[in-house]
Amino acid sequence: MRVKSQLVGLPEVVESDLVRQVARSLSAAIVEGRLRPGTKVSEAAVARELGISRAPVREAARLLENQGLLRASPRRGFFVRELSAAEVDELYDLRICVERHAALAASCRLTQKTRAALREQLALMDALARADDPAACIEADYQFHRMIFEAAGNSRLLRVFDGLSSELRVVIGLIGRLYDDPMKLARAHVPLLEAIEAGRADTILAEVDHHLGVARREVGLLVQSLSTGAALP
Template identity: 75%
Template sequence: MRALSPPVGLPMLAESDLVRQVARRLSDAIVQGRLAPGAKVAEAAVARELGISRAPVREAARLLESQGLLRACPRRGFFVRALSAADVDELYDLRLCVERHAAVAASRRLTAEARAALRRQLGLMRELAHRDDPARIVEADYQFHRLICETAGNSRLLRLFDGLASELRLVIGLIGRLYDDPHEIARTHEPVLEAIEAGRPERIVAHVDHHIGVAWREVARLARTLSPTPGGAA
């Protein structure tokens, strides 16, 4: 008897796409602060707002749980994860190791094309600051750092950075709350790029340490002030 192949038609693809779309809508709401740390993700309310059934909302919540943005509480549902100061310390400790190495490696492999791509990304951050578009500024910030890792030319390092993607977006979203002037976010990246362009390892490490270190201290401070609800406690 011949084994049946798993379904591969449009309904499955559409459902899969729908789950990813819902996950992206929810992650954007989390990063932008519309879903605060500790807030419950009410499946029925989300499904009603999006005009869909509850099933893809539940699957999207499970996906975001696997990415570290939500926490599941038995018989209570999903809650936005509240990053503790200890969580921030662990994340930034690892991020600092990854990005120090990536920035030095990127400076050694910096082609005219890679330099132009980084400059364009910095320009995009400035442009979005003029538009006052917080969600896209967060994404542009994340993509700037990812471009550095891409330029480093180490696929395993890039996968490691991508593995931190969801939590980094959440943290970068918190960084956005630290600046009254959105232009300040773009300005803080300029010295890092200039150091990479100059190609001096000690200067690169110093600027990466300062750039990430300032964010580390401030985000850890902010994490202490964001008191989660009991359902979302870590």
Template identity: 30%
Template sequence: MDIDLDKLDLHDYKPLREIVFESIREAILDGRLKPGERVMEIQLAEKLGVSRTPVREAIRKLELEGLLIMEPRKGAYVADVSLKDVVDVLEVRSSLEGLAASLAAIRASEEEIQLLREKSTQFKECIEKSDVQGMINKDTEFHEVILQAAKNKKLTSIIESLREQVQRFRVTYFTEYNMTTYLVKEHQNVLDAIESRNSEKANEYAQKHIENIEKFIVSRVKDNFKIDNI
């Protein structure tokens, strides 16, 4: 197994165990470590250029988060996620993202609206360059500005937790979803509603955006997931 991980920058100000944890976690979320793949301490330590101790600590923490599963006498594996799990998360997230957009339409400052415009433009530029990682980053930042503008810390915490649970599938979504003009239009609809202070429309458009992601996953990539309990 050749793990796609780079040696760590050990000059980072964070504790080594935290750097190792974040590196492995990111590899799981962005799909470099795939569901069902075995995770071995020795290989990870060699790839990251560290001892096995912080890797072992990271594996334990990732198990607590549900991203890794420990099996007796077999070791650690990247947790599988069923299609039903993903759909359940997106159904909840759809309503909460709608709420966030509706609050943003009421509470957003002019600076935050301008920032939304900038993120929307940057997202379009990434599409023109076929920059998938850039699209993912700018889409994330667009939604983060909406959460910032909603000014509700509890809502932000819940949505971010839900987003991370499906983060590993976003590469597939942005790579395979070739109707990118629709993504641009969806962002623009949400932006226009927030800018015009129309909380009802902001709610509607934000929910629709997440619902379209759900429909895509169900129709196009369900073969990549375990489909138990659908």
């Protein structure tokens, strides 16, 4: 007897730009943890839940495969990508390198406008944490860091960061599970922005190393626990 796939709360979609809407819905379910690492994404089940045909679901899955969120297995379908502890460590190794450079450059080029935009983003993160909106918190966290790269004024550096976007959203989603109080995660970004505003290179580098170093360690431990079958937070 076949057991139907469990519903994961995907929102209803409309016809326009259907493939991208399905991709966004699946992406949100992945980064929020509703679709766990290693879970099979059944085209039939997703199509049935959304009330659409399987074709756009298949195309959306291929799109997410290209973005690194899903992996395809011959004759078995698509599965939510599992990041190993080694992959998380490599990701943070690269991220710390580029974010150190971006934070220093952003500090040198900081204007009243970019400072205000970063402050507004922190306020948004705080508000979303109060509203208990995990998906929006993940996106706001990602966008805060991307804004630092934009402020750095180096388009190639920004493209490097954008190339890590899918994996970073998954990792940020994992970080969210480490905090009992989402306000702590939102406010953990305040010292980093204050260091960039102050403009002291040694303080900026220390804050980047601390901010990302803590996440690197804790996410690595979480991924290891997941790989051994321990209960998810």
